[in-house]
Amino acid sequence: DIVMTQSPESLAVSLGERATINCKSSQSVLYSSSNKNYLAWYQQKPGQPPKLLIYWASTRYSGIPDRFSGSGSGTDFALTISSLQAEDVAVYYCHQYYSTPPTFGQGTKVEIK
């Protein structure tokens, strides 16, 4: 199984500041023939299910604000919130769907400083 490791476990950022979450996969999730990274990001607020933010490592899902962006390739990825809003307080997960079984990172908790 591909192991997904996120860092940091938690971070506190001031409102309006940038937050960056990292995700590293134990093997590449870049499919060479399509040049696509099989990686997604989800946001989970307390008491709610995960919500898809990003897929193909950098494609925002429908309705997701453009302050959320994904980057990276191969084994190293990042989710950036360019200007943290109060409603962004949540746990964020990365997810690889390059190979089965699909696996998730352990989560990064984002809080307001």
Next chain:
Amino acid sequence: QVQLQESGPGLVKPSETLSVTCVVSGYSISSGYYWGWIRQTPGKGLEWIGTVYHSGSTYYNPSLKSRVTISVDTSQNQFSLKLTSVTAADTAVFYCARVNSLAYYSYMDVWGKGTTVTVSS
């Protein structure tokens, strides 16, 4: 608007079978996509359990395969999960989700709210 809603027993005794159902509204399961089950525990985080296609084809996580059965009922627009021989380690929030049609292990774009199942005597 696609919505998924899980229903489950809440409490299951050890060694018994856990059954959870997901009713889909706003989209016909027969129209496409895969439909999956994911569970979340404090200890192991998010774990993919398995996926079903409207044809009835199923795909399971090898770690759970011996105990899992997923089925689909297109006439009721729902799909179900059965997990046998449960232990306390199976206590979790169970989510159903729509899986992108790329592959049965692809990203999940719509999730149910989840149902908590506790295994305890």
